[in-house]
Structures are given as structure tokens and as C-alpha cells.
Amino acid sequence: MARTVGVDLGGTNISTIVLDEDDAVLGASKLKTPTTGDRTGVVEVIGAGVYAALDEADARLEDIHAVGVGTPGVVVDGTVGGAANVPGFLERFSLAQMVTEHLGKPVRIINDVTAAAVAEHRIGAARGTHDLLCVFVGTGVGGGLVLDDRPYEGGRGGAGEFGHMVVRQGGAVCPCGRRGCIEAYAGRRAMVLAAERAVVAGGSTVLFDCMEEKGKERATSGVFLAALERGDTLVADLLDEAIEALGAGIASAVNLLDVDAVVIGGGLADKLGEKFRYRVDAAMRPHLFLHPPRVELLAATLGDHAGAIGAGILAREHA
Numbered sequence: 525m526a527r528t529v530g531v532d533l534g535g536t537n538i539s540t541i542v543l544d545e546d547d548a549v550l551g552a553s554k555l556k557t558p559t560t561g562d563r564t565g566v567v568e569v570i571g572a573g574v575y576a577a578l579d580e581a582d583a584r585l586e587d588i589h590a591v592g593v594g595t596p597g598v599v600v601d602g603t604v605g606g607a608a609n610v611p612g613f614l615e616r617f618s619l620a621q622m623v624t625e626h627l628g629k630p631v632r633i634i635n636d637v638t639a640a641a642v643a644e645h646r647i648g649a650a651r652g653t654h655d656l657l658c659v660f661v662g663t664g665v666g667g668g669l670v671l672d673d674r675p676y677e678g679g680r681g682g683a684g685e686f687g688h689m690v691v692r693q694g695g696a697v698c699p700c701g702r703r704g705c706i707e708a709y710a711g712r713r714a715m716v717l718a719a720e721r722a723v724v725a726g727g728s729t730v731l732f733d734c735m736e737e738k739g740k741e742r743a744t745s746g747v748f749l750a751a752l753e754r755g756d757t758l759v760a761d762l763l764d765e766a767i768e769a770l771g772a773g774i775a776s777a778v779n780l781l782d783v784d785a786v787v788i789g790g791g792l793a794d795k796l797g798e799k800f801r802y803r804v805d806a807a808m809r810p811h812l813f814l815h816p817p818r819v820e821l822l823a824a825t826l827g828d829h830a831g832a833i834g835a836g837i838l839a840r841e842h843a
């Protein structure tokens with residue numbers, strides 16, 4: 525009865541799942557990530573999430589032999605740093621040690637998007653491939669790599685930053701402060717800023733009306749879809765640019781790495797569905813170098829659970 529726990533620590537939620545030895549999900553929990561306080565408070569909520577998921581799985585802590593935690597930020601040897609959206613995670617510290625002390629179990633820490641890539645590789649859309657790039661289009665644009673069947677994290681944990689590949693030199697300002705990154709065109713946060721600038725310059729859009737009508741404080745992926753469905757040309761133009769940037773960026777990554785598959789997921793990709801995947805595929809093709817091109821662009825299949833599942837799988841494999 526070997527069980528493994530996987531945790532996906534996000535800026536908004538902490539999702540936790542309990543996996544059996546065949547990677548079936550036995551139980552899950554979702555708690556709010558603290559927005560104030562320090563890292564001790566975050567680790568306490570991680571612990572509470574583990575107990576809640578175990579409860580749902582009808583399992584106990586004694587049944588668990590390892591815990592995996594997917595976290596935003598740059599991960600090196602169980603330490604994490606550089607995650608601005610989780611309290612206390614900007615400066616580097618050993619998250620593995622803190623969670624181990626809290627739960628008394630071996631803990632494996634991995635970047636959240638890399639964890640999701642592992643899940644899509646082992647049991648999701650890219651099952652059976654050896655080399656893959658995962659692209660997640662949401663508030664920002666994240667990337668994760670599995671090369672030769674193993675997660676590729678780079679020498680200092682910084683690999684897979686797909687969103688900050690430059691597709692236009694001197695282009696739009698990215699939330700990272702640089703210019704011309706893919707995220708500057710395809711990240712929802714950047715698209716909202718572009719829409720706000722367009723309105724100030726006299727343009728019109730129903731994006732912010734849709735946001736109010738849906739009672740949202742932010743322009744979520746669902747708000748974007750609603751604006752598109754109402755024929756909003758400004759949002760349609762922003763989406764065209766996003767798709768062009770993703771197509772060029774994905775093709776560049778494929779030209780560099782010759783991966784078997786690219787999995788595309790995240791809030792915006794999931795909401796816009798097959799049409800979005802098809803359009804990104806069409807935008808990618810003209811930039812591919814290898815002929816005939818053999819790469820496949822696939823839709824992610826594991827949704828919100830991917831990060832937690834991938835972290836759990838890695839924790840078991842390295843326990």
C-alpha cells in the first residue's frame with residue numbers, strides 16, 4: 525500500500541493529491557495559499573493540505589513514503605528562491621528541509637511547471653514520448669522540459685523559461701522587465717495591460733464590461749473567452765498576436781531541441797480549447813526547420829492536477 529503525496533503550491537491555491545502505485549488519484553484537497561505572513565505559515569498550510577487529502581483518500585501519514593512539492597521559483601537541491609507570489613519565497617531557503625521537519629517524510633522539491641510536464645509525460649497527453657516541451661499559457665507563460673524521459677532543470681534550476689524566449693527584439697515590455705518575450709504577448713497579465721493602454725489611447729473593448737458582468741476582480745481566461753464571443757476586435761487582435769508569438773517561440777524551441785511533442789495547457793489554452801491549439805499549431809509550422817516536421821502539438825489532458833501529480837510521481841521515483 526505504498527502511497528505518495530504530491531503538492532502543487534500556487535500563488536492562489538495549494539492543491540494536494542494522494543497517488544497509489546499506479547498513479548491513480550485516491551484523494552485531493554485544495555486550500556488557499558496565504559497571501560501574508562512568512563514561509564512558516566505556507567509550510568503549515570501545505571501540511572494541512574496533506575492531511576486533508578489523506579483524509580479523503582482514507583489513508584494515514586504512515587501509509588506515505590514520500591512527498592513531492594511543485595513550487596513556483598527556481599529550484600536547486602531542495603531549495604527554492606525567486607518566487608514573488610508566495611510569502612517568504614523570494615529569498616532562497618530549503619523548502620525540502622522545512623516540509624520534512626513538518627511531516628517527517630522524505631520530500632522532493634521541483635519547479636511547478638516542470639512537475640506538470642512530468643505528469644503529462646508519464647500519464648497525460650505526451651505518454652510514450654521521450655522528449656517534450658510543455659507550455660502553460662495563463663497569467664504568465666510557463667515552460668517545462670522532459671528530455672530523455674527525465675525532467676530537465678538546468679545546471680542552476682533555471683531551464684524551461686519558455687515565456688522569456690525573445691520573439692521580437694526591442695518589442696513589448698514583459699512583466700519580467702525585459703522586452704519582446706513571448707509572455708509580453710501571450711501572458712494574460714500582459715494582454716490586460718495592453719488592453720488598458722489601448723483604452724487610454726481611445727480604443728474600445730468589452731473586456732472590462734465582461735469582467736464586471738461575471739463579477740470578477742481580474743480578467744480571467746473565462747472573461748477573455750466571453751469578450752471574444754461578443755466579437756471584441758481588440759481582444760481578437762491581442763489573441764492573434766499571442767498566437768503568433770507562441771507559434772514562433774514553440775518552433776524556435778523545437779528547432780533547438782527536436783522534441784517529439786509539445787503539450788500546450790494552462791488557463792487560457794484550456795478555456796479556448798481545440799481552436800486555440802489548432803491556431804498555435806498553424807502559427808508554428810512555417811518556422812519549423814526540420815523537414816518533414818515530426819513534432820506534434822498536443823493539448824494538455826491533466827488540467828489543474830498536473831503539477832501535484834507530477835510532484836507525486838517524482839517523489840516516488842526518487843524516494
Ligand SMILES: [Zn+2]
Nearest residue numbers: 688698700705
Ligand atoms: Zn520576460
